[in-house]
Amino acid sequence: MLKQRILKSLEKQTKTIDLNHLTAGFTAAGLARELGAKRNTVSLYLNQLTNEQKLVKIQTRPVHFLHKGSFEQNNFQLKSNVYRSVAQLEQESSKQDILKSFTQINPSLKESIERVRAAILYPNGGLPLLITGESGTGKSYLVGLINRFCRTHQLIDAAAPFITVNCAQYADNPELLTSNLFGYVKGAFTGADEEREGAFTQADGGILFLDEVHRLGPKGQEKLFTYLDQGVVYPVGETQTGKKVDVRLCFATTEDLDANFLTTFMRRIPVKITLPPLSKRSKEERLNLVYTLFNHEQKKIGRPLAISDQVLDMLANYQPSGNIGDLKNAIKLTIARANVDQQKQHIAITAYHLPASVLTKSKAELYHTPGKPMVINNDTEISDLIARNFPEKKIFLNSLHRLLDIYEQNDQDLHKCESKLKQLVYQLFDTLLFEKDNGKQLPLLSYVIESVKHLFDQLKNAYQLKISGNAVYAISYYLFEREKIQWSIDELDHKSVLLSLNRDVQQQYAEVYSYVTKLINLIRDNLDIELNEVDYIFLTNYLNKLEIITKTGLVKAIVLAHGYATAGSIANVVNRLLGTHTLDAFDMPINVSTQQIANRIIDYSENNDISHGLIILVDMGSLKEIEKLFPRQINAPILLMNNVSTPLALMVGESVLKKRSFRELSQLAKQTNQLDIKLIYPQRNQPKAILTTCYSGIGTATHVARLLERCLPTSKQIKIIPYDFQALQDVHKVEVIRRMYDVIGIIGTEDPHLQDVDFIYLEKILSDKDTAKFKKWLAGAFSSQEIATISNNLVKNFSLEQTVNMVTILDASKVIENITIFIQEVERRFAHALSNQKKFTLYVHISYLIERLIRKEENNLNPDFEKSFAKKYGDELEVIKAAATVISDNYSVKIPTSELIYVDQIIFGRQ
């Protein structure tokens, strides 16, 4: 049954999953291909299996599914079975890997902790390790974590002992310490009335932590290294028969290593780490510790805490000699004092509650920006608190809160506060762009900039937008900072206000909002940055404020009239009535020549963006004359209208703003009896273009375009341009496209039905009929030799697309190269040209075949059939075998007769 097959396939694949490189095999489409089933049916089963808790769904794009049991067996336990992203799923692992969580809070210790981890995981019981550091730096705490880590990773038994011996307790009696550690035999010293086992024996199978180990005298140290060398302990008074024990050792000391330890002992401890005092830690790390301690205390009390920023600041800058221990006490005291004060639901903690030691010793800077108090409740996790540290988050949240405040103060009416909001958004982008220290030019930032440039190019191409280079940078910086901010709208107190503003923005700036939606989808797919309603608001306002999108895409219009101020005054009136500058004006002397007029127009076209068309309103009777002189080099459609008057100019101005097409405008003009109209399309210099389009979005269309481009010779006589399917449904946009290109055909997943433009369905491009059609499109631009190469490239590249997700152990492009040689050999040896469709089938089939042979999976045929076929077509099979030496040699496989028969059937279309 299909459902079972899906589960089985995922179970197998999940075993060797690499979360950083999820393959198509984990998607509905990939599984559908693999199992030869309909994608919709596979999707249905996948969701059913997720509901049955058998699969885990990761809502990436495309959605990926993992086998839950198989994943947990080989990786870590999962709490949920739906995750927003791989990163969210991976967080589960950091929750369980306490050392990883520890380094997230204490990033400066990352390297030390990695060494600790390596020591713990060292085969056969780990390596002993020594932790040094001032008092209160967390040495014992870290050993506690190591103990938990060993248990959760099953390095020791759940019931294994964890024994701590504080050597300082035996400061005056090193002999007693030694005997407590190693035990003693009866009569070993006065008072040793009977044999007693020591801490080593008690800790057998578990962990022994020797704190303040510098108190161990030379004798004790020697006994210790006997254990380190031989795994055997000798109780005091016993020198012959030692006891074998298996103990993981951790040592801690506040003292100087060289002065207090025998070098022989030191040499036997390979891993030594030092925990830094608070004064040597960054402010960010100290803040993290403050958060951790508050969070920890809150969980004990169970009541929510609301801690002012000032308190956090003072505590983060408090660096007492007792380090984290003292800090912890100060925090406990602070909470206790606040608690006495209030019997409310939550405990509000302000500077008033800080102990005097903090107030006097904290090196806090002056308190500048009061933010909202930090609230910790029973559900708060430390990662939520750490996210507060990013100043970008503060900038971002401050802007957001101000934005919402303004909107609320204006009765949630966008009209009333439009300009204020834009101003605010602009400031935010400015701050991110100019005021941050961007000198470092982190590689990731460069990557974001490059990607955003690329995404903008896609948008520009698809929708004929014009977006300034500055916007690319501003948006890149925004995304770069935004990506670091883990924030969801659920954190917001006024979520409903935000949603209402989002709706308003969407309605009011519908066009820009729709482009932002497309941009955000591209960002999600390409940069894996999750954005939400706030980003829609920010980005829409930003792009709108710059008028990057709305003002472009407009036709230019000029009024050209004789006389001192005729044109100027008409244009003026219209611009004033429309409230925006829509018409330009040329006042011409009465005796101006038509050539001079033409020159002015050329000048204008060079200094203005007329790519969307130019309307020229004239007053000079004969259009024919100018038309003759009309500059052919203007590569945009031109609408000439005679007998300009203010009403006509007004109608034109309105049409420009409403983006009416030239045809519509001509119709309207005719209705008002302005009959002298001429529409001139540029005849020459129009590059030929093939459009690609895809119903599901511009991403796929771009992908197909790149694929086709790779098939064409580098000197491109034909442009391949991806277009959004919706854009091709829009008459105005289509008009623009036609103006710019000579569209020779469209390839896509859905026919947009453009008049007089041929269409090829993507999935049929390799069929005989459509290959012929495609070749015909190319006929004017390429030689027949070139067309043959393009056609071969086409099938090769499409096959590569198909196989790249299916071939798992081989290098797909190498496989395709080898199969190309095989196909050429077949064509040569049989003197028989294969159709693209057959070649495609061969590429896909043989890729699989090679993998099957390497994995030693056979594809058995009915033996009788095999025999009779081999008898009948033996010669052919030999030829195929000879042509396939490129495959058998390169992959060291022997192609069995049954497989040769399959290939023969494909080549000759035999059943």
Ligand SMILES: Nc1ncnc2c1ncn2[C@@H]1O[C@H](COP(=O)(O)OP(=O)(O)OP(=O)(O)O)[C@@H](O)[C@H]1O
């Ligand atoms: N990274 C940390 N996160 C949370 N709490 C910590 C951390 N480090 C230490 N603490 C807490 O601070 C206190 C002091 O830490 P700990 O006793 O481990 O320090 P120490 O270095 O062993 O001190 P000493 O040398 O005086 O024995 C303990 O209560 C511990 O729980």
